Structure formats: structure tokens, C-alpha cells
Amino acid sequence: MNALAGLRDRLTPAAPSARQALLVEAILQFLCDELGCDPNELHPRSRFETLGIDSKRALEFKEVLEEELGCALRTTLLFDFPSPESLAGHVVGVAFGEVTPEDAPEPQESPEERLRRKLTKYDL
Numbered sequence: 409m410n411a412l413a414g415l416r417d418r419l420t421p422a423a424p425s426a427r428q429a430l431l432v433e434a435i436l437q438f439l440c441d442e443l444g445c446d447p448n449e450l451h452p453r454s455r456f457e458t459l460g461i462d463s464k465r466a467l468e469f470k471e472v473l474e475e476e477l478g479c480a481l482r483t484t485l486l487f488d489f490p491s492p493e494s495l496a497g498h499v500v501g502v503a504f505g506e507v508t509p510e511d512a513p514e515p516q517e518s519p520e521e522r523l524r525r526k527l528t529k530y531d532l
Contacts, residue, residue, distance in 0.1 A: 411437035415476040431496035452493040456486050477503040
């Protein structure tokens with residue numbers, strides 16, 4: 409069964425403060441099902457790229473989220489919000505009218521993430 413099936417129906421009655429955590433859980437379960445991995449291998453801050461999510465899978469995942477939540481999401485969603493935690497925060501805002509995909513602020517990258525990205529670029 410798709411872990412994201414009926415997602416909007418599950419999130420709508422939840423308290424706004426609980427929606428992000430519920431979505432993170434659903435995303436992690438979906439990833440476990442799709443990637444065939446153990447739930448203990450995933451963390452809310454796991455980066456999609458390190459989990460093997462390529463651009464094709466990212467687009468497919470975005471389309472599933474759009475369908476289940478009934479909202480439009482940006483094409484670069486999983487690259488702009490590279491972890492289940494950051495993705496859930498943004499998607500809950502878009503799905504429940506707090507932000508629009510075009511008006512959403514760009515995610516802030518921590519100094520550690522910037523350094524990791526630069527080192528990866530040079531294969532270090």
C-alpha cells in the first residue's frame with residue numbers, strides 16, 4: 409500500500425502543529441517502501457540524494473505528493489528541500505495555504521551543508 413495514500417484526509421483533521429511530523433512519518437514510510445530499506449536506515453534529515461533519489465524519482469515523488477495533497481508543487485521540490493524534514497515543512501505550508509510554491513522562500517543552507525556540497529563537488 410502507498411504510504412502517501414489518503415494523505416490529505418489524514419493531515420486535514422490534525423492540529424496544524426502536528427501536520428509536519430505526520431508528513432515526515434509518511435514520507436519516511438514511502439521511502440522505505442520505494443527503496444526497500446529498513447526504517448532504521450532513514451532519518452528525517454537524511455538527504456534524498458544520498459538515499460539514491462535521482463531526478464526521475466524526484467519528479468515521480470513530487471507528482472504523487474501533488475496528487476495526494478491536491479496542490480501544485482515546484483518541479484525542483486526535492487532538490488530545494490533535500491530532506492524529509494525540510495520537504496514536509498514546505499509541503500504542509502503549500503498544501504494548507506500558508507505559502508505558495510512561487511512565493512516560498514528559498515531554503516537556507518547551513519554552513520555544514522555548504523561545506524559538504526563543496527567537498528562533494530571536488531570528490532573530497
